[in-house]
Structures are given as C-alpha cells and as structure tokens.
Amino acid sequence: MSGAHHDHLVLDDVTICYRRRPAVHHVSCALPCGSLVALVGPNGAGKSTLLAGILGWLPLTTGRIVWNGHELRGRPQFVGWLGQRRQQHGSFPIDVASVVAMGRYGQVGWWRGFTADDRTAVTQAMATMGIAHLADRAFHELSGGEQQRVLLARALAGGAEVLLLDEPLTGLDAVAVRDVLERLQAWVRGGRLVLLVLHDLAIVRAWCPYTVLLRRELIAAGPTATVLTEAQLARCYGRRFVEGGAAHG
Amino acid sequence: MAEELFAPLTHPFVLRGLLIAWLLGVACGVIGCFLLLRRLVLIADSFGHALLPGIGLAYLWLGPGHSGLYLGAAIAGLLTALISGLLQHVTRLPEDAAFAALFVLCFAVGLIILQQAMTPTDLLHYLFGDILASTMDDVWRTWAVASAVVLALCLWYRPLLLEAFDATFLRACGGRPLLVHLGVLFAVVATIVTALQAVGLVLALGWFVLPAAAAYLCCDRWSSMLLMAGLIGGMAASAGLLASWWLDWPSGPCMVAALGAVCLSCMVGGRHGLRARWRSARHDADESGTRCERT
Structure with missing residues (x-):
C-alpha cells in the first residue's frame, strides 16, 4: 500500500493489540473522501478497536494511518468522533x-x-x-x-475532515435514521469522509457507496455492491448468517 | 433587637468563623456539583473516614499540634484518592466499590489507631469540629484552599465540564480524564482536611451535597449551577452560624441544617422541584383532557 495519498484515508498495514492479542490484523485499505463509508463486521470484529486506533487512543503494533500526506493519529483537530x-x-x-x-x-x-x-x-x-x-x-x-x-x-463543529461514528443510528426510528443519513451525506460532499460502524446491511447498501468488511482482519474493502456479496459475508459472519437470508438485508 | 442581631459580629472569633463558613461553603458547594453529577457524593463522606488513620498516626508521631495533624490527614487523603482512582481504572471494580473497600478498611484502622492515641475529647473535636474555635491560621488556610479551588475551576473549566458531562469526549479532545478525575478527588481531600477544624469529618458530607443538590434542582446551565451552589454554600453556612449564636445551639449542626433547609426548599419550590413537576403533570392532564373532549 502506498503511503500518502490525497483524497483518501489510508490505513497501511494496521495491527492493534489488546494485551498482546491482536484485535485488528494487518489491515490495509484506502477509504475515499466525499462519501459515507461503512465499517461492517460481527460483534468482536475489531470495528471499535480500529476507530480507537485511528483516533490514536490505542497504539498501533504495526502500520500507520495517513490523511492527506500526514500521520493522522494524535491530531484531534482532524478527526471528529461519536x-x-x-x-x-x-x-x-x-x-x-x-x-x-x-x-x-x-x-x-x-x-x-x-x-x-x-x-x-x-x-x-x-x-x-x-x-x-x-x-x-x-x-x-x-x-x-x-x-x-x-x-x-x-462532532462536526470541530471542523474535522474525518468523522468516525460508532453505531450512530442505534436507538433511532426510521425517520430519524433517514434524516441523520441525509445530513451526513450532504456534509461529506465537500470532500470529507464519514466512517460509520453499522450493523444494518440494508442501510449500508442504500446509503454507503463504499464498505469495509472486517473480522479482525480485512475481509474486503471497496464499492459496497462488490463487498457485500454472499461469499464475502459468509467469510465474515459465517455460512449460517448468509443462509438465514440476513445477507440480503 | 438590632443590637441582639448584630451582637455576634462584635466578637472576633465569630467573624473568623463567619469567614471560614463562607469560604468553605463556596469551595464545598462548587466541588459538590462535580461529585453530584458524577454520582460520587458519598465519596466525600468516605474520604472523611479515610483521613482517620492519617490523623491518628500524625498524633502518635508528631504530637497534638494542628499542623502535624493536617499533614497526616492530607497525606492519608491524597494516598486514598490516588489508590482508589487507580483501583477503579486498572481493575474491573466499579468506582463506588473501589472507594468502599478502601475506606471501610481505613476507617477500621483509623479507629484502632485513634483509640490508642487520643483522648475522647480530641476525637470528638475532629469528628464534629468547632468553627468558633478557629484561629487566624485556620482562616488563612481555608482562604488558600477555597481560592485554589475557584482558581482551578476557572483555569480548567472546559476539561472539568467535559469530564463531568462526557469523559470519553474529553479523551477525544486530547484531554486526560484520569488526570482530571484525580484532580477533583484531590480538591475534595484538600477541602475536607481544611474543614477538619471547622466542620469535622462526620458532617462534611452535608457541605458538599446540600448546596449542589439545591442548585441542581434550580438550574438548567452548568455555569449557573456552579455559581448558585457556591453562593448557597457560603450564604446558608454563614446564616446557620449566626442562627446557632442567636439560638445557642451547636454551630456545626446548625450550619448543615441551614444548608439542608435551602436544599429542602429547592426540592419543593425549585425549577425542577416537586411543585414544578406537579404543575407539569397537571398541565399534561388538562391538555389530554381537552384533546379527548375535541375528539
């Protein structure tokens, strides 16, 4: 993975450990600006850990996180968080x-x-x-x-270019979910990035053009339609999840 | 009548007591707001117990002089604040359990030491205090601590606000929640140690919780709550001290009773008190009744 890249948040070989056990393994991907990016995976997949790593709350065992050519960690002015x-x-x-x-x-x-x-x-x-x-x-x-x-x-008031939202739609009704997502969508159009941890795949398909599928290691990252396939979801959640029809959410 | 009212103000020891009551009331009221909103009010009480071993050991080693006892109490309090804060952050013990475990142990050890070291009169003095026996040294000590508390609040208003409202967001802003938390605990210790002479360990809790609770029931803004708690603390404690003179009642309980009276009146008539709740419930019932009639 190349290092600095404009218009992307670059995760380069990121590994984060809890008490010497890796919670996120060697994740490398480039998240494009100007869109909502979903971070999807089962419970315990390391989603919140990855966000904590981007925020600089947890040390990276390997790798680095780069935004517009700068190391992002430890710069709270660039990152908003909820x-x-x-x-x-x-x-x-x-x-x-x-x-x-x-x-x-x-x-x-x-x-x-x-x-x-x-x-x-x-x-x-x-x-x-x-x-x-x-x-x-x-x-x-x-x-x-x-x-x-x-x-x-x-989170927006800080003027951050990158917004990390950990399950921001929990507890909201359908109208509120739509309202929040519409507002976030309008906000990212200026070239900013919103990385959302989401569990509802229907919402991911409808609202997020780009998805990162994580299960401690990167399963897939790319345009949502190419990431949320049955094969990838089976790798991420297990075969039973896909057979149960949840993959079509 | 007027002469009787102002008679206490002609005595220097009453004036010293009033100054201390005012200063302590402001400091405790302000700190109490943090304890109340962080659900840590009982910690102030627990700290009182935790100071006992420090006072006892200082009495044994340094003799009955006030400075030595303050030093012993301060060291015991700071150590307890540090250890309990760390216990909560590095073990899975919730904060109240960490404090309870440590304080009950300290209290037991403190009582054993104090029984060996002090006469019952000495012990009672530190348990219940005697504000009218305060010296000018006590006034200066209280002034220094109260000023430090207010100054620290002004200097670190934002991190303190974030720690009380949303400690995780404080971390997201680059702050250190543990450091801020320990700072608040240290302020509690410093204030209780200062209040030893005037208030005693047993009634110290009232100085923290009552003005803060009264302000909480009346305010919708954090800054107004802090201001109001400080003012209630200072004014009610001073009024309680004067009342104790006029009625010839014990000063410590009178000051806490005055703080309690303000808190009770806010509980009933405050912006978020019982009367406001009752009015709001009645208003809702009237509205739903009108709607039913229309349909």
Whole structure:
C-alpha cells in the first residue's frame, strides 16, 4: 500500500493489540473522501478497536494511518468522533449550544476564548444537523434522535475532515435514521469522509457507496455492491448468517 | 433587637468563623456539583473516614499540634484518592466499590489507631469540629484552599465540564480524564482536611451535597449551577452560624441544617422541584383532557 495519498484515508498495514492479542490484523485499505463509508463486521470484529486506533487512543503494533500526506493519529483537530453508547450524563444541566460548542475545544484548547470563527463553526454545525432552533433548549429535555443530532453537530463543529461514528443510528426510528443519513451525506460532499460502524446491511447498501468488511482482519474493502456479496459475508459472519437470508438485508 | 442581631459580629472569633463558613461553603458547594453529577457524593463522606488513620498516626508521631495533624490527614487523603482512582481504572471494580473497600478498611484502622492515641475529647473535636474555635491560621488556610479551588475551576473549566458531562469526549479532545478525575478527588481531600477544624469529618458530607443538590434542582446551565451552589454554600453556612449564636445551639449542626433547609426548599419550590413537576403533570392532564373532549 502506498503511503500518502490525497483524497483518501489510508490505513497501511494496521495491527492493534489488546494485551498482546491482536484485535485488528494487518489491515490495509484506502477509504475515499466525499462519501459515507461503512465499517461492517460481527460483534468482536475489531470495528471499535480500529476507530480507537485511528483516533490514536490505542497504539498501533504495526502500520500507520495517513490523511492527506500526514500521520493522522494524535491530531484531534482532524478527526471528529461519536461513541457507541450514550456516555453523557442523563440530566446534566447544559443547553444544546454549549454541547455543540464542546466540539471546538480540540481547536481552541482549554484556555483560549471563542473567536467569531469558532462561533460561526458552532452555528454552522447546528444548521447542518438541523438543530439551530434547539440551541437554547436543555440537552436532557430532547428526544433520543434530537440528542444524537446534537452530538453529531458537536462532532462536526470541530471542523474535522474525518468523522468516525460508532453505531450512530442505534436507538433511532426510521425517520430519524433517514434524516441523520441525509445530513451526513450532504456534509461529506465537500470532500470529507464519514466512517460509520453499522450493523444494518440494508442501510449500508442504500446509503454507503463504499464498505469495509472486517473480522479482525480485512475481509474486503471497496464499492459496497462488490463487498457485500454472499461469499464475502459468509467469510465474515459465517455460512449460517448468509443462509438465514440476513445477507440480503 | 438590632443590637441582639448584630451582637455576634462584635466578637472576633465569630467573624473568623463567619469567614471560614463562607469560604468553605463556596469551595464545598462548587466541588459538590462535580461529585453530584458524577454520582460520587458519598465519596466525600468516605474520604472523611479515610483521613482517620492519617490523623491518628500524625498524633502518635508528631504530637497534638494542628499542623502535624493536617499533614497526616492530607497525606492519608491524597494516598486514598490516588489508590482508589487507580483501583477503579486498572481493575474491573466499579468506582463506588473501589472507594468502599478502601475506606471501610481505613476507617477500621483509623479507629484502632485513634483509640490508642487520643483522648475522647480530641476525637470528638475532629469528628464534629468547632468553627468558633478557629484561629487566624485556620482562616488563612481555608482562604488558600477555597481560592485554589475557584482558581482551578476557572483555569480548567472546559476539561472539568467535559469530564463531568462526557469523559470519553474529553479523551477525544486530547484531554486526560484520569488526570482530571484525580484532580477533583484531590480538591475534595484538600477541602475536607481544611474543614477538619471547622466542620469535622462526620458532617462534611452535608457541605458538599446540600448546596449542589439545591442548585441542581434550580438550574438548567452548568455555569449557573456552579455559581448558585457556591453562593448557597457560603450564604446558608454563614446564616446557620449566626442562627446557632442567636439560638445557642451547636454551630456545626446548625450550619448543615441551614444548608439542608435551602436544599429542602429547592426540592419543593425549585425549577425542577416537586411543585414544578406537579404543575407539569397537571398541565399534561388538562391538555389530554381537552384533546379527548375535541375528539
């Protein structure tokens, strides 16, 4: 795999170990910008581990991760992130605008005040996620779908070019799922990249032009139609999964 | 009447007590907000118990001087904060279990040491405190700790906010949740050690939890909650001390009772208190009734 490549997030021979056991083995692929990229695989396949590796939270045993010719790890200003489970305090006294503003902390640091640009970034992130009208509402008063959009706006507010979303659609109804995906799709058109961990293959087929299939090692990466084939899914999930018809999801 | 009201203010020891009550109330109220939202309020209580072995050993080794006892308590508290914080992060023990395991052990060891070292009067002094016996040294010590707490809050407002609201996102921003967490625990220890003389170990929990709970029931913004908890802590504790003078009641319990009275009134009449809930429920019932009538 070549190293630096513009318009791609390049994973070059990435191996990540937990207590000396590899959770992700020698993964190499180039994820194209300007589209939603699905990261798919069974539970324990190393999807969240791979995201943690890209974020720089876990050391790479081998390999490197390159974005536009630069090592990406340890540069929080380039990467936005939304975690798998709700980590936020359920009834924390905070308004929506303040939650979204947290997304700028990676840029402005702990002490510098917000400039006009920072405030514009926060406003734009809220507009992108369609939550500008909720700016003064208390975060804990919002529905699950609205809260998820607020957290996505927080991830966008940092101005990151790469957005890593770990199961961002969990707990959302069909309308909210469609709304979130439409907004993310519009956001990536500017040449950005969204890497989503997803389990619903129907959603992957409908919304993500590019898919990475992972089971500790890379099963396949490429255009979704060529990756989500019965043979590849059988390798990834086991024969029974494909025979059960879930592969056509 | 006015003379009676202001009589306590003519005594220097009451003024010293009021200053300490105000400073401690602000510091404890602010820290209490973090403990409340991180569901760690009982930790403040547990820390009190964990300080006992430090006080006992300092008494045995350094004698009954206040400085030595503060030093012993501070070392015991900091060690406990460090070990319990690490226990939680490096083992699978949940935080409350890590604290409980450590503190109950410390309390048992502390009681054994204290029984060997102190007279019952000394022991009672550190368990329940006596704010009116405070010296100017106590005032300066309390001022230094309260200022440090407020200054630290201003300097690290953002990481502290993230740690309380969403610790994983703090990590995503390049922060260190463990470091921030330990910082909060150290602030708790420093404040409790400072409060030894004035408040004692047993009632210290009230200073942390009551103003924070009262502010939590009234505020929708984190910054207003911190401000309100600090103000309630300072004002209610001072009022409690003055009330204890007028009524000739013990000062420590009176200050905690005053903090409790504010908390109870917020529980009933606060923005998120019982009255607001009852009103909201009645409003919902009225609305659904109107809808049924229309259909």
